[in-house]
Amino acid sequence: MTFRAERDRFFILTTLLIVLVTATVIFIPLLFDKSATQEDWIIVSCIFLGTNAFVLWPFLFITYTFHEEYLQVAGGPVRSKIKYRDITKVARTTDILTGYRMHSSLNSIEIFYNTGWTGSVKISPQQQEWFMEELKKRCPNMILDLK
Structure with a gap:
């Protein structure tokens, strides 16, 4: 899913x-x-497209996928696998500037887990309530802090 x-x-x-x-x-x-040639415009346009593809790729293609043993958080070239047994807590957050984040909305949740170099990830799934229900099924022992 x-x-x-x-x-x-x-x-x-x-x-x-x-x-x-x-x-x-x-x-x-x-x-x-005034001395710019057509080749200059082509080169600069390619640089522009490449730079913006790098910026837009993570923004446009962020997904959160439930697998059998883990939750995969993916945005552009970055992918993380968070095993369900490692998830300890889920909380609402509006902090968008710090930590590991794979979200594109101020309406975000933070998933805390035992492994990984940051210990948490901020995400913003569409249909957040449905996402939380699915996560609760797979991680019945996690703490929910949805205030």
């Missing part, structure tokens, strides 16, 4: 701002360079 990440206005606007700043930084110098 796979859940996609919820996206809210804050993250959409932030991502669009990053794309706009990247476009400005990359294309403005060419606009003022």
Whole structure:
């Protein structure tokens, strides 16, 4: 069972701002360079597309997949497998700036677990209540702090 990440206005606007700043930084110098050739424009356009593909890939393709023994959290090239037996606690969070995060919404939950270098991951699944029910089935001993 796979859940996609919820996206809210804050993250959409932030991502669009990053794309706009990247476009400005990359294309403005060419606009003022009268000696710029078509090849220059092609090279700069490829750099722009590559940079923004790297920015958008994690944002557009965040998924949370329930497997038999573990929860897979994936965003772009980053993938984490969290074994259900290692999950200790789940809590709501609005902290978007610190820690390991694979979310695109301020309406997030944080999953704490015993393994991994950070000990927790912040996620924002669509249909959060359904996600939590599925997680409770697989981790009956975890602590829920959904205040």
